[in-house]
Structure formats: structure tokens, C-alpha cells
Amino acid sequence: TSRPVITLARGDGIGPSLSDAVVHCLKASGAQLDIQEVSVGEQAYLAGHSSGIPPSAWDTIRRNKVLLKGPITTPQGSGYKSLNVSLRKTLGLYCNMRPVVAVSPAIPTRFPDMDVVIIRENEEDLYAGIEHRQTQQVIQCLKLITQPGCERIVRYAFDYAKKNNRKKVTCMVKDNIMKATDGLFTRVFREVGEQYPEIQQDVMIIDIGAARLANNPTAFDVIVTLNLYGDIISDIAAEISGSVGIGASANIGATHAMFEAVHGSAPTIAGKNIANPSGMLLSSVMMLNHLGQADVASRLHNAWLATVESGIRTVDIAESKDKAVGTREFAAAVAKNS
């Protein structure tokens, strides 16, 4: 197979320095790929591309199929509600996968055995972004749920569980209130689930599900849910595992895929060489697996692990402030370990 070309969007705020760190580590790990950069987000907007995503960037992203993305800021006035959501929807990335594994004791957590994968529908729900003002005082937002959309993500979750020897898939929605929309999701979950008798299946209402996850995450394995619920519970899972700063994600569609950290562009700490590149780095590990480079992926993952375990950590996860290293120094250590 020929050497793949991926697209890199360096992003806004802390994005560029995280991206530099990750590219440095990718090179050191021996990843077989070429990188084409595009400018997306506030950066592109300020350079005169009013939409925040220039047509040439779309072309590159479409052509290369795999996008590694730093956190971006949606420019006010770009006409987009959220560039992140636009990328997901335009590229048909229906699955947002967020594995959350504790790395204890290197990164302190109350739940050292936590190992959860959240599989989140990524195109529908309230994220359709359809809002309108009915009267001066009444506004509505449309929550959209489709049968094919539910089926695709539920099937993805069960297939993922099967392929990765996961024992249980838990469905979480609010179908006692939204009987038609969320009820459809649960119905599809039960139907599709029948084809996976070897996998344990559980259905929980999202309120109690989120509460149990927050209090006892080790009771969970794979969770499949709708877009907004997935947004909320994946941040909960990442935070209680140690930090949202290490949260990684894959946005996967039939033809394209996008890899990004779970956190935002944190403009207030941009340019200070203090941000943690771990979220984006672990997302790039997911990307390597997606590209079929499992060996490189595990080498890079282990290098990251060895680094944090040796006490080399950015300030957000450092043992104490004076022991923290900078973004570049952290990346250099990972590169050296890989």
C-alpha cells in the first residue's frame, strides 16, 4: 500500500503548538504518512476566508479522507454555528468514539480501573442546529432522530464491542420522556442487539446512567448514546479519569475520518508553551490504528505512557507546578521514548 497522505488542521488558540508537538512525535514514532496542512477556523477567517473553511481546505480534506485536527474556534460571523459540527456533518462522520482509560497512578484518578468507550451518534439530535423564533418570546430548537441514524451507530457499537472483546454495551437515552425519538433509539438498540447474543446488553435512562457513570465508572464497558448525551457523559468520563486534557476522539464516517482532542482551543493559555498535547496525541494514535499502522500506534502510545509514568508531565497533570514541563519538552520526551 502506498504511503497515506493525511490532512492536518493546526487549529486556533493552543492548537498550533499542540499540532507541532504531535507532528514531532508522529515523525519520531516512524509513522508512515505525509502531511498536508490546511488552515481552518478563526485563523482562516482572519486571513480573509469568511466561512472559516476555505474551499481549498475542503478539497484537501475531502481528497485525503483522514483529518487530524487541533482545537478550533468558530469565528463569530462565519455563518457557521460551529465549525466542528459542520466538519462532522459535511463529512458524514456519524460516529464519535471516545475511549476513556485511567492511567493510574501516573495521572491521579479515584477510578484506577476505569476503561470505558463512549460511542456517540455524531450527526443528528439537537446538533442539527435547526432553531427558530416563533414569537418575540418563544424559541424552538428541533431534535431530529432517524431510524437509519440510530441503526448505524448502534450497529457500530456492537461491532466494535465484538471486535475488541468487550463484554457489555449499555444504551443510555431518555425514552421515558421522549418516547418517539429516544424511544426509537432504544427500540433499535434492542433489535440490533438480538444479533449479538454473546454481548451483555443494558438499557438505562440517561439521568441515572450519567449518575452511575460518575460514581462508579468501572461498572461500564461500552456505552452507546445520542449526540448531546454523549457530549455530556464523555466529558464526565474524561474528567473523572484524570483530566479532559487527555481525552481523545475519533469521528468516523463511511468514507472519511477526523481525529481531535476532546477539549477546546483554550485561547487564554495559547502561546505559553504550557498546554497538554496528550488529547491530540492520543487522537493521533487512534488515527494510526485507523490507517492500519497498529505497530506504530502502540509504540507511540507506549512512549506517551512511559513519559507520563516517568513523571514528565505538563502543568495540568503535573505532581506539582515546579515539576511541570512545557508542551515542547513533553513532546520531546515522548519522541525520545518512541
Add this chain to the structure above:
Amino acid sequence: TSRPVITLARGDGIGPSLSDAVVHCLKASGAQLDIQEVSVGEQAYLAGHSSGIPPSAWDTIRRNKVLLKGPITTPQGSGYKSLNVSLRKTLGLYCNMRPVVAVSPAIPTRFPDMDVVIIRENEEDLYAGIEHRQTQQVIQCLKLITQPGCERIVRYAFDYAKKNNRKKVTCMVKDNIMKATDGLFTRVFREVGEQYPEIQQDVMIIDIGAARLANNPTAFDVIVTLNLYGDIISDIAAEISGSVGIGASANIGATHAMFEAVHGSAPTIAGKNIANPSGMLLSSVMMLNHLGQADVASRLHNAWLATVESGIRTVDIAESKDKAVGTREFAAAVAKNS
């Protein structure tokens, strides 16, 4: 003032035995009130009232203004999506208040200093229950947000904070995605907030807000949010404070109020004398305060506290199974302590 008459709906599942326990404690505490019972829920449905709420029950509830409610089950076929939601909406109970205070070490929690009040909009949002099928495969649900609805609940939260010497109110919604609906809530929060300069104010996106709450609840004081988010984060808060079994709530409107536990009717453990009446009991303490009987309220609350602190607890919060007492025995101990 004349002795108030309240309505009691004993509820389904574990509801009747919880209600008996609570009535026993109310009497022992010297609460000045008379009780009129109504039959609501599955119970009423099975007795032939197809709606689950007989007209005479509505009359009583409307007349007495204050309703103490055990958990109920919405009968399939009653035509109601949720009797709980119908009660809230019909009575105009726009505010759902859920205080969550750790009771450590009596009830173990990782967060012994937790003391959070969640104030949840209780009539609007996706709970309007407007769903319809667009095509065979596409279903939508309407999320409805109004300016007066936002203003009322935000004002309630600030007034509550002021009256109770709370330091901070945190607003949590997803206004980076739902810019019109959730954006309205945030805008109203900031506007109304200007009239309360003595109170700290904070705005967080619900995903990161829920994550921070789950990981570090002591950083929060009063939280104000929309219906569905409030549903999720109040279960999280209750669970990490020790148990959803002790979660109490007040549903408050301009003219009526309803007090209920946060948990459900748990039909599988009904009739076994093992359910924990604490959620409903602490809700009745909120009711006593609402009725202006603050002395009785604090006496009953202290009696409850003394009971759990002395090691007398139902099985869900007991130190060990063989040390657990039954619902009736727990109530008897609280009554004795009050």
C-alpha cells in the same frame, strides 16, 4: 393562621410504604397539618380511572395547593407521557429545586463537604413532549424555550441565593451549539444577574460543567439550568453525595407546590419493607419550610440526621446488610428522635 390541609398521593411501587413512613414521622414531629389522600398513578388507573389522575384528585390537589407525592408509575395507555411531568406542567410548577448536601460520615461519599442546590426549569425544554413522525424514518421532538420561562427561573435562583446567603450561582447550558434557545437562557442569566452584584456568577457549557460537578462538586454552590440538563446533573449530584435514595425535591409554582423524592417507584422491591424513605422524608422537610413551619422542619431534619448518624439505616445506605433496618423501623427511629 389556620391549620393547613395538604394533599398526599401515596404513589405506586414502594410509594405507599414510603408514604406511611413519612406520615408517621410528620405526626411525631408535631407538624401542624391535616392530610387528604388522593389516588394517582398506576393505582388509580387499575381502579378504573383511565387517565391515572381522577378528576376528584385534581380538585383536591388544586384546592389544597400543597402536594406531597410518593413515586408514581405512569400507566401505559393512560394517554399521559408522564404523570410526573403532567402534574408539574398542569400546576405551573416552573421551579424544581434539589438541594444536595453530603451527610458524612454517616452516608459515605467522596465529597463530604458537598453542598449544592440545583435549580432546574421545570416546564419547558424537550419536556414539552411535542414529538412527531415526519416520515417513516424521521422523528422530531421540539425543544421549547421562552423568555418569560428563562427569566422566572433565573430570578428564582438569584433570589434563593440572596435569601439563603449563597455565594455563587452557576449557569449551565449548551449555548455554543443552541445559540438561540440555550443562548437566550445565558443572556437572561447575565441580564438578571446584573441586579445581584453581591452574588458571584459563572457560566459554563453543560458538558464541562457536568464533568466538573462530577469530579469536584464542592466547587459549586447554586446551579441554575434548563429542564433536561437539570434532570441529568441532579441525579449525578445526588448519587455522588451518597445515594439517589436520599435525594429530595420541591416543585414550586406561583400558586402550588409539590414535594417528591428524586428516585422512582422501584416496583421490584415494593412491599418488602426495605425501601429508604429518606428522599420523601427530606422532601416533606422542604414542604414544612414552604408551609412556614421552619421549627418543625429543622426538628424533623435533625431527627433524620441523628438516626442515620446513629447507624440506623435502610439497606441501600447501611454499613452492611445485616445491620440494615426496614422502612418501618427506620421511620420509627426518626419519629422517636424527633
